Amino acid sequence: MSSETSLNKTFFAGIWDNNPVLRLLLGMCPTLAVTAAVKPALTMGLSVIFVLLFSNIVVSLLRHQLKPHVRILMFTLTIATAVTIADLALKAYLPEMSDKLGPYIPLIIVNCIIIGRAEACASKNGLVVSIVDAIGMGLGFTITLCVLAGIRELLATGKIFEAQVMPDAFVPWAGMGMPVGAFITLGLLLGLVNIVSRKKA
Amino acid sequence: MSNNKTKNPILFFLEQSWLLMVSAILFGALLASLNYAWQPKIKQNEIDKFNRLAGGLLTKAETFETALENIPVDIGKGKTYNVEVKKGLDADGNLVGWAFICEGSGFADKIKLVVGVDAAFEKMAGFGVLSSNETPGFGDKITIKDGFFQSQYKGAPVAELTLSKIGDADKIDSEIIAISGATVTSEAVVKIFNTFLLPIKENMKEAGLLK
Numbered sequence: 001m002s003s004e005t006s007l008n009k010t011f012f013a014g015i016w017d018n019n020p021v022l023r024l025l026l027g028m029c030p031t032l033a034v035t036a037a038v039k040p041a042l043t044m045g046l047s048v049i050f051v052l053l054f055s056n057i058v059v060s061l062l063r064h065q066l067k068p069h070v071r072i073l074m075f076t077l078t079i080a081t082a083v084t085i086a087d088l089a090l091k092a093y094l095p096e097m098s099d100k101l102g103p104y105i106p107l108i109i110v111n112c113i114i115i116g117r118a119e120a121c122a123s124k125n126g127l128v129v130s131i132v133d134a135i136g137m138g139l140g141f142t143i144t145l146c147v148l149a150g151i152r153e154l155l156a157t158g159k160i161f162e163a164q165v166m167p168d169a170f171v172p173w174a175g176m177g178m179p180v181g182a183f184i185t186l187g188l189l190l191g192l193v194n195i196v197s198r199k200k201a
Numbered sequence: 202m203s204n205n206k207t208k209n210p211i212l213f214f215l216e217q218s219w220l221l222m223v224s225a226i227l228f229g230a231l232l233a234s235l236n237y238a239w240q241p242k243i244k245q246n247e248i249d250k251f252n253r254l255a256g257g258l259l260t261k262a263e264t265f266e267t268a269l270e271n272i273p274v275d276i277g278k279g280k281t282y283n284v285e286v287k288k289g290l291d292a293d294g295n296l297v298g299w300a301f302i303c304e305g306s307g308f309a310d311k312i313k314l315v316v317g318v319d320a321a322f323e324k325m326a327g328f329g330v331l332s333s334n335e336t337p338g339f340g341d342k343i344t345i346k347d348g349f350f351q352s353q354y355k356g357a358p359v360a361e362l363t364l365s366k367i368g369d370a371d372k373i374d375s376e377i378i379a380i381s382g383a384t385v386t387s388e389a390v391v392k393i394f395n396t397f398l399l400p401i402k403e404n405m406k407e408a409g410l411l412k
Contacts, residue, residue, distance in 0.1 A: 036337060065220050073221055081228040085235060092239040095246040099332055102310070156337065174338030 007132050010121075014136025021144040022193045026112040030104050031145060032182040038161050041149035043097045044104065045142025047086045051108050052117060052134040054082035059122035060130035066123060075118045076109075083108045113141060144189075151185050152176045251315060254329030255289065255300035257346065258317030262289030262297050272404045274397050276305065284401055286410075289317070296320045301401065302331060305393040308385040310334035312343070314393055318359055322402050322411050327355040328390075340386030350387070353377050359398050364391045 020026045027048075034040045058078045059066075066074055087105045090098040098105065108114065117137055122130040150160055156177035158166035175181050208216075252265055268288040273281045286301045298320050304313040312333045317326030328351065330344040343350055349370050356373045363376050364387055370378040379387035405411045 062220065062224075067217050067220070070218060070221050074224065077221065077224055077228060081232060084232055088232075088235055088239050088243070091246070092242040095243075095250065102332075102334060172338070177337035 007129065010129055010132050011136040014133065014138070014140040015143065016140070018137075019140040019144060019193075020113045020116075020137055021141060022190060024113075024116075026116060027141060029107060030111065031148065031186060032179065034101060034104050035145055035149040035152055035182055035185075036156065036177045037153045038146055038149045040097060040100050041145040042142065043090070043094065044101060045138070045145050047083075047090070047105055048108060048111065048113065048141050049135065049138030050086055051079060051082040051111075051114055052138045053131065054085070055079050055114055055118050056122040056130040056134040057127065059118045060125060060127050063123050063125075071119075071123065072115075075115050075123075079114050079118070080109050113137060148182070148185055148189060151189075152181050156181060250331065251287075251300075251302065254315040254331060255287070255317055257329055258315070258326040259289040259298040259300060261291045262300075263292045264290050265300060266290065268299065268410060269405060269408055272401055274303070274400045276396055282397075284397065286401060286405065298326055299405075300326075301397075303393055303397040305389055305396060307333055307335050307389040308340050308383070309336065312386070312389055312393065314390070316394070316397070318398070322405065323359055325354050325357045325359060325394075325398075327351055328394075335386045336383065339380065340383040342380050342383060343386055343390055349378075350380050350390075354394075359402060361399070362391045362394050364388055 014020070016023075018024060021028075021031050030044050030048075034044045055075070055078050059075060062074070083106060086108070087098070090101070090105060117133060121133045125133070154160050154165060155173045156175075157172055158164060158170045173181070176185070255265055256262055265287040267285060269286045270283075272284040272286065274284055276282045282304065284301050284303060286299055288296055289298045289300055291297050298317055299322060300315060300317045302313060302315055304311050306312070310333065312335070313331040315329045315331050317328070318324065319326060329346070333341065333344060335341045335343060342348055345351065353370055353373065354377070357377075358375055360375050364379055364384075365376050366379050366384070368376055368378045377387070377391050402411065
């Protein structure tokens with residue numbers, strides 16, 4: 001297998017085959033908590049892409065120096081640094097979004113996707129593969145969050161990206177903006193993905 | 202293992218953990234420098250948000266200046282919240298009212314409000330929501346500017362407020378009509394007003410800022 005094919009496979013694995021939310025069921029906390037509207041979901045997704053990139057790059061560069069028993073500490077230190085940078089940047093340049101996302105940006109530190117990719121990919125592979133993996137996984141996470149948020153925002157408010165889409169006669173389903181809406185939409189989306197996967201197989 | 206036993210324990214420790222220590226110092230320095238660079242902007246964002254909300258309440262105010270700091274308000278369970286009262290000044294430097302931040306527990310999370318009162322601290326100018334995480338479609342109606350809930354506070358007397366589930370929301374008095382389906386959030390807002398307003402007024406009188 002050529003290296004280009006291998007990189008393509010790594011990239012698309014994050015988006016579909018090993019999609020962190022729909023296939024690996026990782027990062028459920030932000031998936032349920034910040035998908036009431038597309039804007040916060042997109043901001044969360046982009047923050048996760050940044051943290052994944054930072055963490056995978058650092059871990060991949062230092063992989064030969066990592067001692068087995070301190071590697072988890074090293075991953076945590078790297079991830080915490082990236083998350084703090086993302087949190088400070090949002091507070092400085094997107095303060096409204098920072099308020100809206102509240103504790104969920106600092107909580108990226110405990111997002112299993114990040115430490116999972118550091119352990120499964122970046123600590124065993126070179127820089128290019130680690131970067132492609134971070135972008136693929138990050139995009140897979142972001143796209144899923146945005147799809148989920150799009151469905152919920154549309155049904156809860158009649159809007160997408162805060163722009164009116166539904167006709168005036170549409171009665172908003174307030175429940176879709178609440179946690180119950182997040183669970184129902186995620187459940188239906190997971191069911192749909194399972195049906196599509198079985199048909200493919 | 203046998204090698205480890207013969208090694209100096211300090212050297213062994215350094216050999217195993219040098220990367221972690223060096224990384225911690227470098228990452229710490231990176232965060233410190235980013236914090237140093239962005240902190241003024243973050244502080245300015247907070248001031249802008251306060252001024253925007255307070256300016257929406259005290260419409261004649263052009264600037265806000267700190268009038269009294271560290272007013273201790275008992276918020277229950279042995280906790281105190283230190284309030285900073287700012288005075289709103291018009292273009293000629295005349296006092297048009299007071300504004301301050303106060304907070305309390307809501308249905309889902311803390312509710313942080315910017316409250317405005319008139320120059321005599323007799324009538325409220327209303328409130329704006331600095332941060333809240335109340336139920337969408339129900340409790341989050343407290344954030345609607347000039348909505349039915351916020352409007353009840355504009356011109357209401359600075360006194361002990363009561364919450365009622367039925368009544369005339371257009372009548373401006375100390376009785377606040379709750380949001381349907383969001384009684385807990387409505388109670389939380391009324392409780393914030395009752396916890397903060399009168400103690401702040403007392404402190405300001407003691408400081409000679411009010412007659």
